[in-house]
Amino acid sequence: MKATYLDNNATTRVAPEVLEEMLPYFSDLYGNPSSMHSFGGQVAKKLNDARQKIADLINASPDEIIFTSCGTESDNTAILSALAVNPDKRHIITSRVEHPAVKSLCEHLQEKGYRVTMLDVDSKGNLDMEQYEKSLSTDTAVVSLMWANNETGVIFPVEKAAALAHEKDILFHTDAVQAVGKIPINIKETAISMLSFSGHKIHAQKGIGILYLRRGTKFLPFMIGGHQEKGRRGGTENTPSIIGLGKACELAALNLQNENTKVISLRDRLENEILKRIPNSKVNGGGAPRLPNTTNISFEFVEGESILLLMDEYGICASSGSACTSGSLQPSHVLRAMGVPYTMAHGSVRFSLSIYNTDKDIDLVIEKLPPIIARLRAMSPYWNQGTACENA
């Protein structure tokens, strides 16, 4: 059965052009870019071309790009470096809805004695900017706020937040893993000090991440080793992946228009048809500025894992913020932070699209999902003859 893939915030397919670009660097062109001989030198040249393309996607300079292994490494490096270069400052600001790559690290640092402010969001997922401004202090070492939320697609005003931090001479990091390639980013016009993103979210392969480090920003490396990346990240470069990411960034720049025309129109049709056909359903983050490819919809009184597995019977791939899908016992921390009630949070499904999705994909979901929800509701003790039980 062909997969109808609507889980692109989890990972994306490697674009054929990206794969083609990478392949020679697995076989014939295997030289080490640090070598003095021309066999390695040709790889170094290609690596620098890729660095330029990656920098171009966010309007950065190539020397501001550090290759890492993934988004998590980039996030960890940024925050730990900011703390290391500000040893007298013990305060971190982040939000309640961050990806675990930031949230879990901040919780860990809190246990180590740092003071961490976790900013609230409103019911639409918007950041509490008033609380943010009040939280900035002379003791703040770093602010880390995501550019766009991985579960709801809600976009935070990071440019404004970075400017406020900059005024107080505070380093500002953004986890832009979901934003890069989906919305235009011009890093030069912001006060953002550090930005993370990851290859496998934009049709490159897994195992390659990027840390943008604004020129002049104080930095202490997380991985100490050789002289690679100007000593900012030791370790022989993952050359095929970097070269693939270069191509993926080039394609992403070309497809930005598509993301905001084709993809957004597919997403909106999917969302509108689902809301129209399935009662007691609601878009989480609806009404807030959102990524063009993401919709997170809750279906009252049913549980997310069951929905996913029944959709899987038709080859439809999506995600859920229900507790049961993760091995965790609490539903999505993002939805709970938004005040989404349990009746809705357990039954949430995230559809995340890409430029490879088509009208046929949307048609299939629109056809198959309503009977799936109806079937599960008929089995739910909280659902009574088409209406929710009053006491649920």
Next chain:
Amino acid sequence: MWEYTDKVKEHFLNPKNVGEIENPDGVAEIGSIACGDALKLTFKLDENKRIKEAKFKTFGCASAIASASALTELIKGMTIEEAMKITNQDIADSLGGLPPEKMHCSVLGQEALEKAIEYYRGVPSTVKEGEVICECFGITDKEIEKAVTENHLTTIEEITNYTKAGGGCKKCHDKIQKIIDTIYSQPATEPEPKERPKLTNIQKIRLIEETIEREIRPSLKHDGGDIDLVDIIGNRVIVATRGACAVCPASQQTLKGFVESKLRELISPELVVEEVPQ
């Protein structure tokens, strides 16, 4: 993706006995939407007091649906006494196993069955016994202890898998660990001492006489000795030694180590043997 057995998948995709029986003999609703799974179980008995029909409704994941479906299949045809013996492990086994993280779904089924039987027997619905340990999921120490002892759990992670306790904010982990430590630090239970009937004075005197005659005197005589029962004052048994015992330098050891310990063993641990001069 969870690794579900074919049986779990089958029960999830084609659940048996979905619904609700009207005027059921047994009914239970447990779990909550906050916890992420809830189950309503109903059953009806036939004229032979066997479960003729069982149905369920559930809000939950594939494991919860499969566990409920399997439970209803398991109990059909059983007497209440037979159904009472169903454990969460029986439910999991009938599904060919569940992922460890999903064992709480089988526990949900067992708890629903217990409650439904209580309803049938007219046991009034009571507030949960014990102290709430896990505030996130409202799990008490009694529930944790039951899961630990019935399923031989030894770690917090296992307890979370079976009861959900400790799976939220994690603040209760210390308390859960203490429960585990307490259960496993207790020595194997020693056999209860035999209950002895309360004796009247006359019964006690008669029993002492009989015991000396039957259990003690033959052994003493075998070695050329003997004792006479002189008096019994409360728990004091006054004896006089005769024959070889009267001249034996170890007669005190014989009186304490043999006579007294035999009387204590067979009549009362409070008895004390004393010797009067000849």
